[in-house]
Amino acid sequence: MSFDLVLVRRFEAVCRLRSFSRAADELGLSHSAMTKSIRTLEEGLKVRLIERSTRSLAPTEAGQRLLKRAPDLLDHAEDVKAAIAAGATHLNVICGPVILDALGHRALVEFRTRSPDVHVAMQVMAPALALDQLVRQRADLLLLHESVVRDFADRKALSVTRLICEPYVVLFRKGHALERAEGSLETMLGFDWAVAGFDILFQNALPPAQRAMLLTRAFPKYRLASLSACAEAAARSDLLTVAPSSAASALMAGRGLVSAPLPGKARFSVCAVTRADASGSAHIAAFIDSVARLATTAPVGQSQMRPVPKKKRR
Numbered sequence: 001m002s003f004d005l006v007l008v009r010r011f012e013a014v015c016r017l018r019s020f021s022r023a024a025d026e027l028g029l030s031h032s033a034m035t036k037s038i039r040t041l042e043e044g045l046k047v048r049l050i051e052r053s054t055r056s057l058a059p060t061e062a063g064q065r066l067l068k069r070a071p072d073l074l075d076h077a078e079d080v081k082a083a084i085a086a087g088a089t090h091l092n093v094i095c096g097p098v099i100l101d102a103l104g105h106r107a108l109v110e111f112r113t114r115s116p117d118v119h120v121a122m123q124v125m126a127p128a129l130a131l132d133q134l135v136r137q138r139a140d141l142l143l144l145h146e147s148v149v150r151d152f153a154d155r156k157a158l159s160v161t162r163l164i165c166e167p168y169v170v171l172f173r174k175g176h177a178l179e180r181a182e183g184s185l186e187t188m189l190g191f192d193w194a195v196a197g198f199d200i201l202f203q204n205a206l207p208p209a210q211r212a213m214l215l216t217r218a219f220p221k222y223r224l225a226s227l228s229a230c231a232e233a234a235a236r237s238d239l240l241t242v243a244p245s246s247a248a249s250a251l252m253a254g255r256g257l258v259s260a261p262l263p264g265k266a267r268f269s270v271c272a273v274t275r276a277d278a279s280g281s282a283h284i285a286a287f288i289d290s291v292a293r294l295a296t297t298a299p300v301g302q303s304q305m306r307p308v309p310k311k312k313r314r
Helices: 005-017 021-028 031-045 061-086 097-114 126-133 200-204 206-214 229-233 246-251 282-295
Strands: 050-052 056-059 089-095 118-124 141-145 158-173 195-198 222-224 242-246 257-262 267-275
Touching: 005 031, 005 050, 005 056, 005 089, 021 056, 021 097, 021 222, 031 097, 050 195, 056 061, 089 097, 089 282, 097 118, 097 141, 097 195, 097 229, 097 242, 097 246, 097 267, 097 282, 126 141, 141 282, 158 229, 158 246, 195 229, 195 242, 222 229, 229 242, 229 246, 229 257, 242 246, 242 267, 246 257
Parallel strands: 089 118, 089 141, 195 222
Antiparallel strands: 050 056, 141 267, 158 242, 158 257, 158 267
């Protein structure tokens, strides 16, 4: 049986209104037509969805599972209908929070000059949910850190392209004590940090020695939702923050911030992920190329930190 969204809509109305009669009135149907619709849906799914009694009705456990997903199904159907009616092309992109903040707006401006008629929606979502949306064809493109993509199970069904691989820089306000210190990671970790997007997957991708050092220091002390918020916190206090080198200049502008290289091997490595069967889409390819063009790093103002002394060989 095909999954009939008309029947799902009728089921949702019955559960929401707790009445076949009221649901039938709302949708302009007869009571018998509404009853038959629910019976047809149950027979097709081979499961009872609603428990009925003489005085009340309620969804079964299976019905509750369907009811939980019904709004997403129906909303997606409405979006598809609207897109078809308008004749517009839509591109749905899901990103990690740092990627959206660092690259999203700049990629959109670049893409708009090349594909002005395409509607774009960009949002942040947890990697597992983002992958589910891609597989279900509710998203066209994922932009995620390479450390996250490595953990995806079924890579054969996906097309993965690395777009950006650049260093991170540390941002802090002018006159900070760090300017007079040596630029080692150990020294930097003596200060408090505000960081965006530092999750367990990213931590696990770090070199073991660096990961152990961060865990020992309970890094970071503060986690915020965006790079801009972290930069603003650093500008107003003695906090340190970290950003991809290509985004640093914009974050520093007007905030009185300076930068220094982040010691270690951590890289801002961004991958584009699409379904393998959709990798030939011209609009997806154009958006991916718009992100890749941002890899050219603008120069960032460096602080005058003392270099880390080199260890003498014995």
